[in-house]
Amino acid sequence: xxxxxxxxxxxxxxxxxxxxxxxxxxxxxxxxxxxxxxxxxxxxxxxxxxxxxxxxxxxxxxxxxxxxxxxxxxxxxxxxxxxxxxxxxxxxxxxxxxxxxxxxxxxxxxx
Amino acid sequence: xxxxxxxxxxxxxxxxxxxxxxxxxxxxxxxxxxxxxxxxxxxxxxxxxxxxxxxxxxxxxxxxxxxxxxxxxxxxxxxxxxxxxxxxxxxxxxxxxxxxxxxxxxxxxxxxxxxx
Numbered sequence: 001x002x003x004x005x006x007x008x009x010x011x012x013x014x015x016x017x018x019x020x021x022x023x024x025x026x027x028x029x030x031x032x033x034x035x036x037x038x039x040x041x042x043x044x045x046x047x048x049x050x051x052x053x054x055x056x057x058x059x060x061x062x063x064x065x066x067x068x069x070x071x072x073x074x075x076x077x078x079x080x081x082x083x084x085x086x087x088x089x090x091x092x093x094x095x096x097x098x099x100x101x102x103x104x105x106x107x108x109x110x111x
Numbered sequence: 112x113x114x115x116x117x118x119x120x121x122x123x124x125x126x127x128x129x130x131x132x133x134x135x136x137x138x139x140x141x142x143x144x145x146x147x148x149x150x151x152x153x154x155x156x157x158x159x160x161x162x163x164x165x166x167x168x169x170x171x172x173x174x175x176x177x178x179x180x181x182x183x184x185x186x187x188x189x190x191x192x193x194x195x196x197x198x199x200x201x202x203x204x205x206x207x208x209x210x211x212x213x214x215x216x217x218x219x220x221x222x223x224x225x226x227x
Contacts, residue, residue, distance in 0.1 A: 034216065043117070043204050043218040044155070089154060096214050099145065099206075103154045 002027040004092050006102025014110050019080050021105045023090035024072040030092040030100075033073045035064060038087045038104075047088075048075070080109045114138060115207045117219030124226055129193045132222045134205030140185035141207035146178075149202045149221075161188040195226040 003026040013019050025033075031052035036044035050057045050064045050073065057064050061080075066073040077084055090102040114137040124130045134144055142163045147155040159180050160168045167180035177199075179191040188207075192199050204221040208214065 032214070036218070041202075041221070041223070043115075043221040046215065046217065049215070096143070096208055096210075096216070098157065098160065099216065101154045 002030055002092055002094070002098075002100040004090060004100045004102045006090050006105060008105060009103065010106045010108070012108045012110060013080050015080060015082060017080055019075075019077045019084070019107055019109075021075045021088055021090070021107070022072060023074070023092075023102050024070075025092040025100070026071065027092070027094065028068075028071060029094045032093050032096065033064070033066060034091050034099075035062075035075045036089045036091065038089060040086075044089060077107075080107075082109050082111050085109045115141075115205065115217045115219040117205055117222055119222060120220060121223040122225070124195055124224070126196055126226055127194055129191055130195055130224060132190045132192075132203055132205075132224070134188045134190070134207065134219050136186045136207040136209070136217075139207075139209045139212055141188075141209065142185060143208040143210075144182060144188040145206045145208075145216075146180060146188070146190050147204045147206070149204060151202075155204060158190075163188075192224065195224070197226045200224055200226045 006023045034049035037047045038044040050066050061078045063076040088105045091099045093099045116135045118133045144161040146158045158173045161180045161182040163182045169175045182188040206216050206218045
């Protein structure tokens with residue numbers, strides 16, 4: 001099955017700086033890669049996703065890049081704000097049959 | 112955007128009783144829903160895949176007789192924790208697949224279960 005690894009497990013940045021979270025996956029057939037933000041005591045919220053036919057996608061301060069050859073994808077948050085502080089999860093799936101999640105990254109944005 | 116509603120958001124039950132958690136897709140039909148369990152500071156652990164009109168597919172190590180899943184309609188899946196024990200206390204999260212919305216997964220807000 002698929003194996004998704006996520007790094008770092010914790011990330012602390014100063015407000016206004018950029019944050020990058022990286023994930024690798026093992027199954028080259030995986031074709032959909034979402035990123036979720038989870039705040040304490042709440043369910044994950046989709047923040048951005050990318051499909052295997054695209055190399056990069058951007059939505060305001062958030063971007064995701066995908067390198068299919070190397071089998072890794074990354075979340076980039078620019079101009080971080082305190083409200084970006086949360087746990088972020090990456091995931092990978094082939095045709096939405098099962099979603100395999102990374103172990104999560106706790107992002108702390110210091111004001 | 113699409114919304115997945117989960118109810119109750121938190122529940123306390125006595126050991127030995129059963130508790131039901133509902134997962135509803137509010138503005139789309141979801142033939143497939145997923146149930147996860149999450150322990151503090153850990154990732155989401157997939158418990159089972161729920162398909163409308165058929166039996167759920169359970170992940171290895173998940174007791175199907177303990178965690179009963181029913182997906183009787185295109186907008187509702189339920190998870191029943193039977194004969195609950197304190198070790199079943201956890202955060203349970205459902206997600207629903209919106210195939211008509213470009214194959215996007217939306218998560219519910221989660222349900223905190225505490226068994227005393």
